Amino acid sequence: MNSVIKYCIASSSLVLMFSCNNEPGKKNTTTDTTAATHSYSYDKSFLKKHNEGAFELVSDDSTARVLLSADYQGRVITSTAEGNDGTSFGWLNYNLIGGAEKKKQFNPFGGEERLWLGPEGGQFSLYFKGGDSFNINHWQVPFLIDTFTFSLDQYSKNSATFTRKAQLTNYSGTVFDISLERTINLLSKDNVATAISTNIPANVKLVGYETINKLTNTGKEDWTKEKGLLSIWLLGMFTPSPKTVVIIPFKPVANARTFITDNYFGEIPADRLQVKDSVLYFTCDGKFRSKIGLSPAIAKPIAAGFDFEKNVLTVVIPEVHPDAPYVNSKWEIQKEPYKGDVINSYNDGPLQDGTQMGPFFEIESSSPALALKQNETGTYRQVTCHFTGDYNSLKTMARQLLGVNLDDIKK
Template identity: 60%
Template sequence: MKKLLPCLIGLWALAGCSQTTNENKEKAMPAKVTYAYDSAFLKANTSSVYELKSSDGQARVLLSADYQGRVMTSTATGASGNSYGWLNYDLIESGEWNKQFNPVGGEERFWLGPEGGQFSIYFTEGAEFDISNWQVPGVIDTVAYPIVSANDTEVVFGTTAKLVNYSGAEFDLAIERSVRLLSKEALATSLGVTWGESLKWVAYETTNSITNKGANQWTKDTGLLSIWLLGMMTPSPETMVIIPFKPIDRAKDHITDDYFGEIPAERLTVTDSVIYFQCDGLYRSKLGLSPVIAKPMAASFDFAKNILTIIKFPVEPNGTYVNSKWEMQDEPYKGDVVNSYNDGPMADGSQMGPFYEIESSSPAKELAPGEAQEHKQLTCHFEGEFESLNQLSKSLLGVDLTEIKSKKTTL
């Protein structure tokens, strides 16, 4: 026993050191809700992460070449600040690819439309439009986009692909995507407003283009492609998506709100010029607006954290926008320009998120060989005191957040 005692003491000491080391590591790790945590996590679990950062280190944007040059997350308040993008930690950490779709997250990703219909690029010819046959093309799901160029404020990604739609039409295309961090002056010019020093902010603009690299013109008769940008954001129980629209006669005829069945009245309010859509990640639902009524701006407000998110995008009122409904379509070019999706449990009880999305789409163009089209989107987040955010909301959206705050329990 005397001979064993020193060994036991040594083992206890080692165990104590190991426990202390693990405790120190846990203490050293940033909190999970922060930008710093997401940055460390992505650097540990993916191979190509790039950061854009303002000179004072407050505004930061995290990009991934592994995931098609998408914006994974951003913050307005430095490394320890709120992380705005939703990340699928389990899927990313697994290092594995799902067969149909890999929802790794990210607050702005590059996709292509249409999703459903006779010109879909997500269903093969003759397939039933149901989830078992749905397949996201690899070029917008699993393919890494090489970095073409990069500096402190902008990164450009590019790749090529071949796609075949439901009707058998082939598309040889080149894709280019740039992400640019905006200065306060550039953002103020783009939005047409200014704001006080009490608000923190981050803003980036993406320019996304597709070029017809084939020998034949793309035509409406055989199908066209649109550029589709989707942002997965982190919700709270008090997140509201706000979408202003043109107050024309019969405006509601140009709003689709039954993608996944009827949205309960307590979750959706449509006035004569604004949609209020509860996006708490607890009820699966989606809506969209046609270019006939859409304005070039959509937003969300998190009443729990005082975060105002704005996206800005171009709208062509008479443009050709693809229809993505999962059915054979009488009007395949009467689709949405802006959408919002609230995640929630599916019929089997499973759920990807929780997250919510704000999306915008480009028109679809009949591109001749060598011709290109592009779609730009501005994304910005403001964080700070409620009154200053409310003034910004009034200026940009024509919406008084105080009125929503007092009524949101009944929306």
């Protein structure tokens, strides 16, 4: 793998959000136990109390529910597979959502799928102004994907579409006139089975949704690699338990290990990251800050997490285009700005001063770099599902989907 990818201290929001949103010595007042035991009804009531744009999609039998917010850019806040009193799968930043003030650089409200745009760093960055040094003091999340409210254009019991137009300028001075459209569809059990190409046992409960994310070049010029391209970036924040493991299969190509970046925040202990010949296991208990990334050269269109404490299987189905360019978010002027990751996972953990925003864990994915001509639209789809119920049934699903034995991982 190219050294720019292998050793980049790439992005995610998360390394930054800790630095700019936690006061030194002040710990999150939402404890691990409290956050982990909040029901969906609690989170729904909490969000609606503080967020006018909150509403939900509901299945015909009322068990599968997805909570959305127009105020937070059409974000999927959380979901459940067991009705109002079921487990809430998304992580919410209760202190920030319920607080009176917004942060200047970034507002990490949480949510199990939010829409961002890349790249974060480099000469084509959307998060740094031209001439500024690449450090935390100059980093700024564009208001479009942080505090702007999106318009709710269409809404039904199981679908919602949000839109927003804006203008962005990258580090090199290229101006992008854009239109964003984001549709969230609640999926039926049959839809989910089709999406994952796997039978779902009768004793397994589920919630699944697809997001269709569209970026349109509404400007007067075509977008080119030389002036910088944009990507659609989806980030999901989920509630962990002490026994949560992220499972990511990959193509068993020669030297596959070199296409996996694991040193974003320093070395990950061997007991927390195990890389086999075609799958990796990443401990995501919210207790040790670490991050991994997979190149499109080896990534498969699937990433998953399993919570052995609650028997919850989370499956994310992104798009992967092995031969396409992906934006690089390294915080420096880059030699190869189109050699980035397609799938990432982040595990939250305490900083050196003891502060912590979560706990949560993330699964992220990105579209290829979009070289859009005038009035052309790029579309990126992703499916997210949560399954809960009988362990043996979930074990069978995990073997079919991921090629792994949950018993082996549990040991």
